[in-house]
Amino acid sequence: MARILIVDDEEGIRTSLVGVLEDEGFEALTAPSGEQALASIDADELPDLVLLDIALPGRDGVEVLREIATRWREVPVVMMSGHGNVETAVKTTKYGAYDFIEKPLSIDKVLLTVEHALEQSRLSRENRDLRIQALRAQEILGSSEAISALVEQIRLAAPTNGWALITGENGTGKELVARRLHLESRRVAGPFVAVNCAAIPEELIESELFGHEKGAFTGAHSRKRGQFELAHGGTIFLDEVADMSLMTQAKVLRILQEQSFMRVGGGETLNIDVRVIAATNKILEQEIQRGSFREDLYYRLAVIPLRVPSLRERREDIPVLARTFVAQCCEASQLPAKAFTPAAMEGLCAHDWPGNVRELRNLVERLVIMTPGTEIDAADLPTPMRVPGALASEPVRSLGDARRGFERDFLVSRLSENGWNITRTAEVIGIARESLSRKIKSHEIEVERG
Ligand SMILES: Nc1ncnc2c1ncn2[C@@H]1O[C@H](COP(=O)(O)OP(=O)(O)OP(=O)(O)O)[C@@H](O)[C@H]1O
Ligand SMILES: [Mg+2]
Known part of the structure; x- marks a missing residue:
């Protein structure tokens, strides 16, 4: 049953609204003034709707509305106006009122507006829950020391409003970190707006970020809200931030200092409440030296610096990442579950992954699709990733077997590199010629002769 708070100084109006709403099955609460209304709102049990008189x-x-809209953004407010203040009522929709009804109140109009407002708010709550769910699906996988430290930093930094700068190589998971920061913050119900600064042409970036008024420039046919405005109440993610021009950097810096900005070609100053998270794979200290990045912006952004480690620095996370990606990919492609053989996993762990987690994910996707059967073996991996011999082909039975397998492969590859010349190979690998000959026999290596 929806709870509706009625705020009006006229007792007659309160009583009749309570009667009408209770008849429809709503629970009605009342307050005779704005102050009392605000004091009565309990954060643990918010009203589902507020009916708010303008002349109090x-x-x-209007003041009460603005306070409700900032403190309890999710509570819809419907304004009630007398004939003297219809104009004011129209303006209140700008401050977040859902709608307004004129006095004298008509029962039908009140009920219709209340139903609409409740429905609308239910939809936006649902929408928000879906968004949160989608974000939750994006876990940061891995238990290495490097990733655990990062996850801990995120946990500490997320609930603050501090600006964050995420650095790391390509594909390490910078965007994922930005999304987690948002998800674990108090802004989670607000929007997460990602802007790829590198993808926007220089001449459009300002209007993209700040919006523009109709007619601000050729082609500006209508007013457009910028990304900062769209991110109000939430987080804006400035990806590839080092690719912004110095001029745009200056404007972004001003937003931080003043929490306000103007649309391109607009005179109106808009106040916004946005948390900025930036990311780059460039070394910003070097960009500052070269004069292409503002030092003051760097210090502002780097209030919370977060460095995402490369996959090479945390190889122990490769198995869990690979297994999770295989499972996700099989499910998404509706394929039977597949798995890497131990030898294949070995190959993945040994690779250097210049493209980091993204490279791993892309490879896994390709392998899942291209490999028939339910096992992905070392032989299915791209050539440079196959580890030698016993490891790659048969299942390894014991450490002794593994060592022997490795030794055999090692010898074959060195011999072949040295033109099957036993003396030279023995020298290169640092053992006596005789002992190499013995090993060749015992491993039954067929020496090719030129
Ligand atoms: N620790 C992790 N756990 C699970 N998935 C991850 C992890 N790190 C990265 N990913 C996945 O790898 C892919 C690349 O991550 P993301 O786009 O966040 O990287 P990036 O650093 O922003 O890359 P780029 O520098 O190319 O913009 C995404 O699909 C992401 O979900
Ligand atoms: Mg990215």
């Missing part, structure tokens, strides 16, 4: 003694309805 003390703090008027």
Whole structure:
């Protein structure tokens, strides 16, 4: 049953609204002034809707609305206006009122507006829950020391409003970290807006970020809201931030200092509440030296610096990442479950992954699709990733077997590199010629002769 808070200084109006709403099965609460209304709102049990009179003694309805909209963003408010203040009522929709109804109140109009507002708010709550769910699906996988330290830093930094700068090589998971910061913050119900600064042409970036007024420049046919405005109440993610021009950097810096900006070609200053998270794979200290990145912006952004480790620095995370990606990919492609053989996993762990987690994920996707059967073996991996011999082909039975397998492969590859010349190979690998000959026999290596 929806709970509706009625705020009006006229007792007659309160009583009749309570009657009408209770008849429809709503629970009705009342307050005779704005102050009392605000004091009565309990964060643990928010009303589902507020019916708010504009002309109130003390703090008027507009002020009360603005406070409700900032403190309890999710509570819809419907304004009630007398004939003297319809214009004001229209303006309140700008401050977040859902709608307004004119006095004298018509029962039908009240009920219709209440139903609409409740429905609308239910939809936006649902929408928000879906968004949160989608974000939750994006876990940061791995238990290495490097990734655990990062996850801990995120946990500490997320609930603050501090600006964050995420650095790391290509494909390490910078965007994923940005999304986690948002998800674990108090802004989670607000939007997460990602802007790839490198993808926007220089002449458009300002209007992209800040929006523009109709007619601000050729082609500006209508007013457009910028990404900062769209991110109000949430987080804006400035990806590839080092690719912004110095001029744009200056404007972004001003937003931080003043929490306000103007649309391109607009005179109106807009106040916004946005948390900025930036990311780059460049070394910003070097960009500053070269004069292509503002030092003051760097210090502002790097209030919370987060470095995402490369996959090479945390090889122990490769198995869990690979297994998770295989499972996700099989499910998404509706294929039977597949798995890497130990030898294949060995190959993945030994690779250097210049493209980091993204490279791993892409490879896994390709392998899942291209490999028939339910096992992905070392032989299915791209050539440079196959580890030698016993490891790659048969299942390894014991450490002794593994060592022997490795030794055999090692010898074959060195012999072949040295033109099957036993003396030279023995020299290169640092053992006596005789002992190499013995090993060749015992491993039954067929020496090719030129
Ligand atoms: N620790 C992790 N756990 C699970 N998935 C990860 C992890 N790190 C990265 N990924 C996945 O790898 C892919 C690349 O990550 P992301 O796009 O966040 O990287 P990036 O650093 O922003 O890359 P680029 O520098 O290319 O922009 C995504 O699919 C992401 O979900
Ligand atoms: Mg990225």
